[in-house]
Amino acid sequence: MLAKQDSLNNGWTESQLKNEELERLLNKLRKDTSNINGQLADLRGRYADMDANYAKLRSNSSSxxxxxxxxxxxxxQRLKEVEEVLRKRDEATNQLKEKLQQALLGFTKNGLTVEIKNGKVYVSLTDKLLFPSGSIVIDEKGKQALTQLANVLKLQPEINIAVEGHTDTQKVNNLGQIKDNWDLSVLRSTSVVRYLTEVEKVExxxxxxxxxxxxxxxxxxxxxxxxxKNRRIEIVLSPKLDELYDLIKQ
Structure with missing residues (x-):
C-alpha cells in the first residue's frame, strides 16, 4: 500500500505539473487570441479607411x-476660332497682294515687286524708282508709285504699314547731314512715310x-x-490681329 501510495503521489504531482503547463498554454492562447483580435480590428479599420478613400478618389477622378x-x-473651340482668324488673315493678305499688283503693274519694270512672306505683304521699291542717287527727296516717278500704293491702302484701314529703308555697303560721302548708311536708310523711310501721310493722307x-x-x-x-537690289524701300503691310490676340489671351 505504501508503494501504491508513492505511485499515486507521483501521479498526482505529474498531473499537477501537466495542469500548470496546460494553464500556461491556455493563457498564452488567450493572449494570442486577444492580439489577433486587435490586429483584425485594426485591419478592418484600415480596410474601411481604404474603401472610403477609394470611393472618394473614384468620385474625384470622375469629376x-x-x-x-x-x-x-x-x-x-478656341483652336478652331484661331484657325478661322488665321484663314481670314491669309485670305485678306492674298487679296491685298492682288490689288497691289494690279495697281502697281506699271512700275514692275522699274524694280517694284509685291510678295507675301510670313503672312505679310512686302512691297519692295528699288531706290532708283524713288530717289535720285544719294538723295532723300522722292522724285516724280516715285511719287506716282506711292500715290498708286496709297489709293489701295486708304481702302484697307485694317492694315498696319511699316516702311523700312535699306542700303548697300558703299560708304556715304559728302551728303551733308547724312553721316552713314544708317542715316540714309532712316531718312529715306521717313521721307516715304511723310509723303504717304502728309500728301496722300494715309492715317x-x-x-x-x-x-x-x-x-x-x-x-x-x-x-x-x-x-x-540692296538699295531699296520695303513697305511691309500686315493685317491687324486684335481678334487673334484677344483669343490667345482667353
Missing part, C-alpha cells in the same frame, strides 16, 4: 475627368518708319546688280 473633358472641348497712326542700313541685304554687295 477631374469631366473637368479635363470640358477644358479640352473649350481649347478645341499716321498706322505708319512706322525704320532704317535697316546695310544689314539685311538681298544680294551680294560685291556686284553692281547685288548692290542695286
Amino acid at each position: 477631374e475627368i469631366n473637368k479635363l473633358s470640358d477644358d479640352l472641348k473649350k481649347r478645341e 499716321s497712326v498706322r505708319m512706322t518708319a525704320t532704317g535697316k542700313g546695310e544689314f539685311q541685304p538681298l544680294g551680294p554687295n560685291t556686284t553692281a546688280d547685288g548692290r542695286s
Whole structure:
C-alpha cells in the first residue's frame, strides 16, 4: 500500500505539473487570441479607411475627368476660332497682294515687286524708282508709285504699314547731314512715310518708319546688280490681329 501510495503521489504531482503547463498554454492562447483580435480590428479599420478613400478618389477622378473633358472641348473651340482668324488673315493678305499688283503693274519694270512672306505683304521699291542717287527727296516717278500704293491702302484701314529703308555697303560721302548708311536708310523711310501721310493722307497712326542700313541685304554687295537690289524701300503691310490676340489671351 505504501508503494501504491508513492505511485499515486507521483501521479498526482505529474498531473499537477501537466495542469500548470496546460494553464500556461491556455493563457498564452488567450493572449494570442486577444492580439489577433486587435490586429483584425485594426485591419478592418484600415480596410474601411481604404474603401472610403477609394470611393472618394473614384468620385474625384470622375469629376477631374469631366473637368479635363470640358477644358479640352473649350481649347478645341478656341483652336478652331484661331484657325478661322488665321484663314481670314491669309485670305485678306492674298487679296491685298492682288490689288497691289494690279495697281502697281506699271512700275514692275522699274524694280517694284509685291510678295507675301510670313503672312505679310512686302512691297519692295528699288531706290532708283524713288530717289535720285544719294538723295532723300522722292522724285516724280516715285511719287506716282506711292500715290498708286496709297489709293489701295486708304481702302484697307485694317492694315498696319511699316516702311523700312535699306542700303548697300558703299560708304556715304559728302551728303551733308547724312553721316552713314544708317542715316540714309532712316531718312529715306521717313521721307516715304511723310509723303504717304502728309500728301496722300494715309492715317499716321498706322505708319512706322525704320532704317535697316546695310544689314539685311538681298544680294551680294560685291556686284553692281547685288548692290542695286540692296538699295531699296520695303513697305511691309500686315493685317491687324486684335481678334487673334484677344483669343490667345482667353
